[in-house]
Amino acid sequence: MNHTPDTSSAAxxxxxxxxxxxxxxxxxTTQQTRRHIEPxxxxxxxxxAVMVMAVLGTVWLSVRGQHPYxxxxxSVLPFVFVFVVVNFLATVTVRKRxxxxxxxxxxxxxAEIAVLALAWVAVFPLIGxxxxxxxxxxxxxxxxxxxxxxxxxxxTWAGIEAARADWRPCGTxxxxxxxxxxxxxAGPAGAWxxxxxxxxxxxxxxxxxxxxxxxxxxxxx
Amino acid sequence: xxxxxxxxxHVPTRLKIVATLAALPDGxxxxxxxxxxxxxxxxxxxxxxxxxxxxxxxxxxxxxxxGSAQKTTVALTRQGRKALDAYTQALRxxxxxx
Numbered sequence: 054m055n056h057t058p059d060t061s062s063a064a065x066x067x068x069x070x071x072x073x074x075x076x077x078x079x080x081x082t083t084q085q086t087r088r089h090i091e092p093x094x095x096x097x098x099x100x101x102a103v104m105v106m107a108v109l110g111t112v113w114l115s116v117r118g119q120h121p122y123x124x125x126x127x128s129v130l131p132f133v134f135v136f137v138v139v140n141f142l143a144t145v146t147v148r149k150r151x152x153x154x155x156x157x158x159x160x161x162x163x164a165e166i167a168v169l170a171l172a173w174v175a176v177f178p179l180i181g182x183x184x185x186x187x188x189x190x191x192x193x194x195x196x197x198x199x200x201x202x203x204x205x206x207x208x209t210w211a212g213i214e215a216a217r218a219d220w221r222p223c224g225t226x227x228x229x230x231x232x233x234x235x236x237x238x239a240g241p242a243g244a245w246x247x248x249x250x251x252x253x254x255x256x257x258x259x260x261x262x263x264x265x266x267x268x269x270x271x272x273x274x
Numbered sequence: 275x276x277x278x279x280x281x282x283x284h285v286p287t288r289l290k291i292v293a294t295l296a297a298l299p300d301g302x303x304x305x306x307x308x309x310x311x312x313x314x315x316x317x318x319x320x321x322x323x324x325x326x327x328x329x330x331x332x333x334x335x336x337x338x339x340x341g342s343a344q345k346t347t348v349a350l351t352r353q354g355r356k357a358l359d360a361y362t363q364a365l366r367x368x369x370x371x372x
Contacts, residue, residue: 070284072368079362082290086297089312154308156347158301219299271293272365 076272087267090155092148093222095260095267101140102256108136109249113242122191122241158217165213172209176202191241199244203233221262228255279368282330283361287315288323295333295350296358303336303347324348332357 111132112125125133152160161169180201184193211226232251236244283292290313298304310320327333332354338345350358 070286072279072365075279075284075286075289076365076369078286078289079293079365082293083297086294086312090298154305154311155298155302156305157299157303157349159299160302271362272369 080270080272083271084267090151091263091267092151093259093263094147094151095263097143097147098256098260098263101143102253102260104136104140105256106249106253108132109245109252113245113249116242116245119242122195124191124195124241125245159219161213168213169206169209173202173206176205196237196241196244199248200233200236203236203248204230207231207233221259221266224262225255225259228258279364280357280361282326282332283357285323287313287319288327291320291323291327292332292350292354292358295348296355298349303349306335306346306348309348327354330357 112129115126115129116122116124177198180193180197183197184190207226207228207230209226211223211230214220214223214226229252232248232255235251236247239247283289291309294309294312295304306320306324310317313320315323324333324335328335331351333348334351335346335348338347
């Protein structure tokens with residue numbers, strides 16, 4: 054940790070504090086703070102984008118030649134599982150570090166977290182009901198579990214962020230829902246590729262938007 | 275057009291404090307320890323500067339007690355945000371005229 058020298062006495066009236074220095078300090082401090090407190094770190098989003106495309110792309114390669122469609126092979130599933138676990142742990146760790154000491158309106162409230170979790174989980178009984186109704190296994194056990202949670206959770210997240218007037222995550226949520234909707238029409242095998250590429254684009258776009266916002270000057274808009 | 279820089283903000287340490295708190299989303303607060311960590315200031319120096327800003331109505335602080343631990347959180351007030359906006363505009367005017 055770098056300790057800034059005590060400038061309170063030396064520059065108590067700001068006498069020798071040049072406006073250019075002040076502008077540079079204001080911009081630098083604002084940009085550093087934005088970087089430190091950002092819960093969605095751009096580098097993590099970029100890594101996640103590459104990983105999600107690699108994992109879903111691997112699944113797609115394993116299912117694209119299947120006629121009829123049987124679903125991902127058991128040798129691919131451990132990669133998916135490891136990705137989900139590593140992604141979850143990295144997200145929680147980075148988010149916790151970034152938001153340490155920050156409290157207030159920008160933090161997700163327990164009710165909002167519950168709504169998000171419920172939206173994600175509520176999809177699965179619906180899919181189970183469709184299986185009992187005789188819908189094809191390729192759709193019920195592969196296509197829907199991949200795409201429908203993205204649509205429902207993406208729209209729910211977008212709604213929560215829109216209510217907070219936080220438009221960047223609202224756009225990300227909408228983007229995820231659109232990826233899910235497009236994947237729904239790509240068929241059981243094609244959906245893996247569509248979702249992989251779609252999430253890659255959405256995550257990289259979100260990372261770019263965060264970097265742009267963090268680097269934006271306060272003094273020279 | 276005025277080029278006067280608010281003397282309360284136009285001090286490196288206090289400018290860093292105000293800029294840090296202004297970068298938080300509206301309605302958020304920051305703990306004293308995180309603020310100290312981010313700015314790299316000594317506790318004594320930070321307390322002095324925070325007190326000056328609080329006396330001017332630019333920031334508010336709140337102390338909460340959780341068992342034996344006491345936590346202090348600070349946030350920029352609406353008046354503080356307006357003062358920083360005016361300060362930033364004055365900087366723009368000055369730099370534009372240089």
